[in-house]
Amino acid sequence: MERKKIVILGAGVSGHTAALYAKKYLKDKADITVVSPEKDYNWIPSNIWVGVNQMSESDVLFPLLPVYKKEEINFIRGKGIELYPEGTKDNQKSFIIYEATDEKSKGEKNNLYYDYLINATGPKLNFGATKGLGPDFHTYSVCTANHATHAGAKLKSHIEEMKKGKKLTLVIGMGHGTCTCEGAAFEYVFNVDTELRRNNVRDNARLIYLSNEAELGDFGVDGIQLEMAGYITPSNIMAESLFTEQNIEWILGAHVKNITETQIEYESLDGSTSTLNYDFAMLLPPFQGHLLKTFNKDGVEISEQIFTPNQFMKVDADYSAKKYQDWKASDWPKYYQNPTYKNLFAVGIAFAPPHQISEPRKTINGTVITPSPPRTGMPSAIMGRIVARNIADQILGNNNPPRSASMAELGAACIASIGAGFTKGSAVSITMNPIVPNFEKYPETGRDIKSTFGEIGRAGHWIKRLLHTLFIYKAKAKLFWWIIPE
Numbered sequence: 001m002e003r004k005k006i007v008i009l010g011a012g013v014s015g016h017t018a019a020l021y022a023k024k025y026l027k028d029k030a031d032i033t034v035v036s037p038e039k040d041y042n043w044i045p046s047n048i049w050v051g052v053n054q055m056s057e058s059d060v061l062f063p064l065l066p067v068y069k070k071e072e073i074n075f076i077r078g079k080g081i082e083l084y085p086e087g088t089k090d091n092q093k094s095f096i097i098y099e100a101t102d103e104k105s106k107g108e109k110n111n112l113y114y115d116y117l118i119n120a121t122g123p124k125l126n127f128g129a130t131k132g133l134g135p136d137f138h139t140y141s142v143c144t145a146n147h148a149t150h151a152g153a154k155l156k157s158h159i160e161e162m163k164k165g166k167k168l169t170l171v172i173g174m175g176h177g178t179c180t181c182e183g184a185a186f187e188y189v190f191n192v193d194t195e196l197r198r199n200n201v202r203d204n205a206r207l208i209y210l211s212n213e214a215e216l217g218d219f220g221v222d223g224i225q226l227e228m229a230g231y232i233t234p235s236n237i238m239a240e241s242l243f244t245e246q247n248i249e250w251i252l253g254a255h256v257k258n259i260t261e262t263q264i265e266y267e268s269l270d271g272s273t274s275t276l277n278y279d280f281a282m283l284l285p286p287f288q289g290h291l292l293k294t295f296n297k298d299g300v301e302i303s304e305q306i307f308t309p310n311q312f313m314k315v316d317a318d319y320s321a322k323k324y325q326d327w328k329a330s331d332w333p334k335y336y337q338n339p340t341y342k343n344l345f346a347v348g349i350a351f352a353p354p355h356q357i358s359e360p361r362k363t364i365n366g367t368v369i370t371p372s373p374p375r376t377g378m379p380s381a382i383m384g385r386i387v388a389r390n391i392a393d394q395i396l397g398n399n400n401p402p403r404s405a406s407m408a409e410l411g412a413a414c415i416a417s418i419g420a421g422f423t424k425g426s427a428v429s430i431t432m433n434p435i436v437p438n439f440e441k442y443p444e445t446g447r448d449i450k451s452t453f454g455e456i457g458r459a460g461h462w463i464k465r466l467l468h469t470l471f472i473y474k475a476k477a478k479l480f481w482w483i484i485p486e
Helices: 013-029 044-050 065-071 145-163 182-198 235-245 378-396 458-475
Strands: 004-009 030-036 040-042 061-063 074-084 095-100 109-113 116-119 168-174 205-210 225-228 231-234 249-251 254-259 263-268 273-277 280-284 344-346 412-418 426-432 453-457
Touching (some): 013 065, 065 074, 145 168, 182 412, 225 235, 231 235
Parallel strands (some): 004 116, 205 249, 225 453
Antiparallel strands (some): 074 095, 254 263, 263 273, 426 453
16 A cells, blocks of 8 residues: 655644654654755744844754654655645546755756645745844844844844943834734843843943834733632733833834834824834734645636635634634534545644634734744643644544634633743743633633643743753754643
């Protein structure tokens, strides 16, 4: 019997997790191939620490090839560019076309056939959405290890200037009205604040958090009602107290329109336009998906049937247009399976969410200023594992009902840790369950208040520092790696 072929596009958190679990579940019952343009795995959550010079790139990167060789997983350096889910008239076997990115065969295009395809391509960093945004222009980023290294170097040089008495304005946040990953910017601004204090230059820095959130603590999940010390506290109250305590200013409901070397222009929710002078800015970009131009067996392009306009892949979600008050937890996908082609899956940032989680907002000018749904980290890894398990059951002929990983069922933990050492540091630790509010199940707050809570202290910091070590251990597929939960 011919072994089934599983192709996984992307080797980030969701794709790499899917590959390791697929191999664990299937052993020699399938050929597993990972296609990724990058040669290294990047544990992205710790890029924050690289961006403040508390870790180096070598602490957050490791080569993928040795791991895949050890696990007998095929690895191709390349990026998927075209998808043929029906094959062609002459050969109805599903395949993709990928373009090689390794030094030896860069630019070459090849066919790769599959029985199951998992799209885990992650985000396309859309710096081009805002004029002047990004490392190629005027601002810095922590989205990749290399970006974070450059941000850290610039921050260090500014700290040296402040030591000589120069007063500077540092802006941390979101570079567009539709950005996601507010939690990363939240964590970075507090790590920058800590570095400034550690170097005794905090009095020479004006530190500003610039975000598309309507309220602090929205985090792209419509805010959270947290149980803290026996009381129910909205996340915006907790966040405001933290910012006030550390003398960090905040500007909310902002869509950055244009950035020059010294000035940020942004539109506010009331439709007004303002400018902000700055010396250093770490502004995250909005995300797009990685479009695979898709064709049917007759060679007719059907991309818009498979991908949304922002280039994320459609899965088993309810994409019908609805008003905010009509959104339901059941709108969200459970199996991350394309409704047209059942052997096609998308996980992590690659799947198209049915709608935002935060309340949608526009200015009087029609500008959208609302966080996009976060789909990184813990939920991405769980999606990868669950999809691998469901595919394995199909291949092995198991009659288990498909396992679900709906974000309206999954809980998640977010730890914004300050400092990277074991002896010093603190953290804001938040858990929420579920990620997408489910008002049918939890009418008052949309979430289970017993497992939605927050705290501030060193314990969370120790946990995050430990998780950095454990998750890299797991990603390297070392002994009993699967014992470590997502």
